[in-house]
Amino acid sequence: MKSSDAVVSKRITNSVLNYMIEHGVEDITIRLKVNDDKITIIAEGNTDRKPNDLDELNSLINQKRISTLEEYYSTLLGYSDNVNDIDLLGSMVDEGCINYSDNLLTFYAMRISN
Amino acid sequence: MTNVKNIKNVKYKIPEKYLLVYLLGIYLIIVSLFFDSPKDILNGLKNIILSPDNLITDYVKVGGMGGAYFNSGVLTILSTFLVRKTGATLNGPLIAAIFTVCGFSFFGKNIFNSIPITLGVYLYSKFEKTEFKNYLLPALFGSALGPLVGEIAFGFGIPLSKSIFFAYLAGIIVGFVLPPLSQAFLRFHQGFNLYNVGFTAGMVGMFATAVLKMFDMEVETVNIISSGNNIKHAIVFYFCFILMIIIGFILNNKSFKNYKELLKNTGQLMADFISLYGFPITLINMGIMGIIGTTFILIIGGDLTGPTVGGILTIVGFAAFGKHPKNTIPILIGVRLATFLNTYDSLSASTLLAALFGTTLAPIAGKYGVSAGIFAGFCHAALVANVGYLHGGMNLYNNGFSGGFIAATLVPIFDSIISAIERRKRYYEKQ
Numbered sequence: 260m261k262s263s264d265a266v267v268s269k270r271i272t273n274s275v276l277n278y279m280i281e282h283g284v285e286d287i288t289i290r291l292k293v294n295d296d297k298i299t300i301i302a303e304g305n306t307d308r309k310p311n312d313l314d315e316l317n318s319l320i321n322q323k324r325i326s327t328l329e330e331y332y333s334t335l336l337g338y339s340d341n342v343n344d345i346d347l348l349g350s351m352v353d354e355g356c357i358n359y360s361d362n363l364l365t366f367y368a369m370r371i372s373n
Numbered sequence: 374m375t376n377v378k379n380i381k382n383v384k385y386k387i388p389e390k391y392l393l394v395y396l397l398g399i400y401l402i403i404v405s406l407f408f409d410s411p412k413d414i415l416n417g418l419k420n421i422i423l424s425p426d427n428l429i430t431d432y433v434k435v436g437g438m439g440g441a442y443f444n445s446g447v448l449t450i451l452s453t454f455l456v457r458k459t460g461a462t463l464n465g466p467l468i469a470a471i472f473t474v475c476g477f478s479f480f481g482k483n484i485f486n487s488i489p490i491t492l493g494v495y496l497y498s499k500f501e502k503t504e505f506k507n508y509l510l511p512a513l514f515g516s517a518l519g520p521l522v523g524e525i526a527f528g529f530g531i532p533l534s535k536s537i538f539f540a541y542l543a544g545i546i547v548g549f550v551l552p553p554l555s556q557a558f559l560r561f562h563q564g565f566n567l568y569n570v571g572f573t574a575g576m577v578g579m580f581a582t583a584v585l586k587m588f589d590m591e592v593e594t595v596n597i598i599s600s601g602n603n604i605k606h607a608i609v610f611y612f613c614f615i616l617m618i619i620i621g622f623i624l625n626n627k628s629f630k631n632y633k634e635l636l637k638n639t640g641q642l643m644a645d646f647i648s649l650y651g652f653p654i655t656l657i658n659m660g661i662m663g664i665i666g667t668t669f670i671l672i673i674g675g676d677l678t679g680p681t682v683g684g685i686l687t688i689v690g691f692a693a694f695g696k697h698p699k700n701t702i703p704i705l706i707g708v709r710l711a712t713f714l715n716t717y718d719s720l721s722a723s724t725l726l727a728a729l730f731g732t733t734l735a736p737i738a739g740k741y742g743v744s745a746g747i748f749a750g751f752c753h754a755a756l757v758a759n760v761g762y763l764h765g766g767m768n769l770y771n772n773g774f775s776g777g778f779i780a781a782t783l784v785p786i787f788d789s790i791i792s793a794i795e796r797r798k799r800y801y802e803k804q
Contacts, residue, residue: 326507327461327466327506327507327509328466328510329507330507330556331466331507331510331552332564332643333556334556334560335560335563335642338560338563339563346643346644346645350645373503
């Protein structure tokens with residue numbers, strides 16, 4: 260694993276974990292897979308509350324990756340509960356999806372390695 | 374959390390956004406020709422370039438209205454060209470950066486003192502083996518330390534053949550260290566200080582000033598301020614801001630749709646209004662913020678000078694990246710409240726700048742509410758008057774420097790108050 264991929268993987272994972280805990284998700288499972296060409300993060304957990312920002316996150320997470328931002332602001336990703344992660348996460352992954360059904364919140368994100 | 378569920382993803386060709394920013398630069402150059410003759414503008418530019426530039430040096434006073442407007446127009450066009458050349462998408466943060474350059478070109482930034490810092494950032498990108506476009510933000514914001522270059526070149530009476538070399542060397546070194554430092558300092562205030570490079574430049578400027586002092590080269594803040602141009606500045610900028618609102622309104626299908634959603638955003642980094650709500654409504658917000666900033670100065674009886682115009686333009690730029698009326702007005706009130714109660718001149722340039730640039734703390738008002746915003750503005754007015762000497766005015770974003778400390782101090786306090794209230798609520802619910 261390249262050091263830059265390792266750093267980004269940790270930040271995205273922290274961010275997803277923060278998001279899930281903030282939304283009352285219990286029994287969280289996170290799977291991180293790093294290949295030569297891409298990073299994949301899958302997370303799921305149970306909650307009886309549907310996050311009210313699901314549509315927003317889905318919209319942001321599928322926007323184009325923005326290198327001008329990720330190099331500069333990535334240090335904030337997953338840093339604390341206070342950081343507005345939702346906007347930042349979208350600028351750092353190439354594709355993703357977040358879904359809620361039957362009390363299960365599932366998250367998937369993929370980032371092509373630099 | 375903002376809901377963008379129903380927002381249409383309006384697609385604009387990038388050149389259209391670029392065109393509008395280019396037009397601003399061209400507009401400023403045309404305006405400069407109304408104020409002064411080309412000969413006077415050139416003389417004014419010469420004076421601007423040869424001035425040391427540290428805070429507060431009003432280019433309207435140094436180079437005349439024509440010189441200052443021309444300088445700002447040229448730097449706006451060059452900054453936009455630089456961004457375009459790298460192939461970067463023009464988003465909220467980049468618009469904030471270009472407008473900040475545009476604004477500060479009225480007091481402290483010029484082509485001479487900006488080149489070495491941008492070059493330093495470029496060399497850092499080469500060193501890191503990454504594309505320069507990844508470092509556009511520190512490259513553009515980084516010229517906050519332009520006065521360091523100007524001061525070494527023209528402020529110490531060193532022969533020009535030597536002084537320019539050392540000035541450029543210092544600028545390149547500063548540019549080289551800015552990107553990693555600005556990334557690191559983001560965590561200090563957790564994104565609650567919008568002028569993050571201002572905080573970083575304050576730290577770098579503090580070291581630079583200390584090193585210069587070691588060699589008996591004292592740097593002190595100055596107060597070169599113009600006056601009596603309120604009507605001229607107001608006409609130029611009210612026209613510009615109203616036009617922004619009209620263009621935004623037309624592009625937004627002749628409506629203010631999505632503005633309510635935009636106003637719900639806390640403004641905390643990263644709040645790119647263009648990607649979240651679209652370019653048209655962001656343009657409307659920029660125009661509205663420009664009108665609020667200009668009217669604020671005029672209503673309280675302040676002077677529209679190079680620095681205050683710079684402050685207004687910076688607010689306009691950041692209206693694409695975190696600022697809106699709801700999270701900035703509490704800060705303005707807080708600073709104003711402090712100026713009524715403190716011993717400083719309530720209409721001095723530095724006090725007016727504290728109010729305008731104090732809006733760097735807008736995310737605090739956005740997240741913690743109006744009272745917190747007023748309190749943050751009040752604290753900012755106190756601190757900003759006492760940190761300038763640390764960098765000798767060589768960091769143009771002095772308010773960003775102060776804002777970093779305020780945010781880093783207040784955010785944990787507000788968080789602990791909120792968590793204590795919540796714990797009490799839970800306790801009484803159990804009783």
